[in-house]
Amino acid sequence: MILLVEDDPREVELTLRPLRDLNPGSCVEVARDGEEALDFLLGRGEFRRRQTAPLPHLVLLDLQLPRVDGLGVLRAVRGNARTCMVPVVVLTSSNDPRQLAQCYQLGANSCVLRPVRYQEFSDTIQSVARYWLGFNQPPPPSTQPLA
Numbered sequence: 001m002i003l004l005v006e007d008d009p010r011e012v013e014l015t016l017r018p019l020r021d022l023n024p025g026s027c028v029e030v031a032r033d034g035e036e037a038l039d040f041l042l043g044r045g046e047f048r049r050r051q052t053a054p055l056p057h058l059v060l061l062d063l064q065l066p067r068v069d070g071l072g073v074l075r076a077v078r079g080n081a082r083t084c085m086v087p088v089v090v091l092t093s094s095n096d097p098r099q100l101a102q103c104y105q106l107g108a109n110s111c112v113l114r115p116v117r118y119q120e121f122s123d124t125i126q127s128v129a130r131y132w133l134g135f136n137q138p139p140p141p142s143t144q145p146l147a
Contacts, residue, residue: 001027002129003056005037005073006091007065015060015091018122022129029056034068037061038076041083058132059088060125061108063099071106078107085139087132 002019006012012030019028031037038044041059043051059077063070070090077083090103090111103111112128115121 001029001054001056002133003029003031003037003040003059005031005034005059005065005070006062007032008062011062014118014121015125018125019129021122022126034065034070034073036067037065037073038068041077041086042080055083055086057087057138058129059086060128061088061090063090063092063094063103071102074103074106074108087136087138089128089132 004012004015004019006015016028016030019026029040031040037059039047040050041055043049043053061070061073065073068076074088074090077086077088084107087109088107090108091114092099092103092111093114095113100111109132110128112124115124
């Protein structure tokens with residue numbers, strides 16, 4: 001399962017399309033803001049039933065989010081014993097070295113610049129998914145309770 005954290009409906013659709021083309025049966029959940037992403041990952045609020053559910057194999061994270069920004073999500077995910085090893089790939093439109101450094105300092109596994117042209121974007125999203133879901137060796141399932 002992939003968790004896509006993106007507030008722009010157009011970007012959601014542009015990201016879901018190549019993921020579905022790559023693997024039509026894949027499960028992609030969408031969180032529309034940082035607070036919803038944290039509720040999903042940490043099993044809070046309306047996602048309380050997820051406290052013991054498997055975590056996503058990959059989080060695709062936008063930085064510009066309402067309620068809690070992407071850096072806040074990253075900080076919280078890395079600070080929680082249950083979610084600290086979930087792979088997080090930041091999808092960004094900026095190549096600002098300070099922002100990239102901050103993402104990596106907070107524990108991003110990768111930062112990927114969003115190409116402007118759709119075909120390049122589609123290829124990039126599929127390459128990211130192939131690597132993280134196919135080639136990468138995921139961390140073992142966490143047996144720790146929520147912090």
